[in-house]
Amino acid sequence: MNEISPIWLILIAIVLFVQGTWIFQDARKRGRFPWLWGLWGITGFPTPLIVYWLVVVRSERKRS
Template sequence: MNWHDFFNNPPLWVILLIVLFVFFQGIWIFRDAQKRGRFPWLWGIWGISNFPTPLIVYYFAVIRRDRKESKNA
């Protein structure tokens, strides 16, 4: 199997692994946003839509901002 075949017809285990990873990413973002009181449903739904953009944006928009605010307080 060459790379071209792998990306055009990925094995079932690869598809399941990607689906599980994206699902758990959405759950983690949802739960963390819920703890911080930062629109958990919006972040959770966006978190299960793709990878890794929601995780990167969530880090800069929520986590990093919270850390800066706690340092300044």
């Protein structure tokens, strides 16, 4: 119980990498500080994704 299975560590790493990559690419397409968002995207799940959606995606939709 004290140790985390290597399978879980690998799955968590994959989820964080995919999330960070997706946020980076989307922010680069929108021109909104891609390195900042991408690096923050690999630090946790799902908070960076939710904040990115609220700050960047939703605000851009309101302007259109």
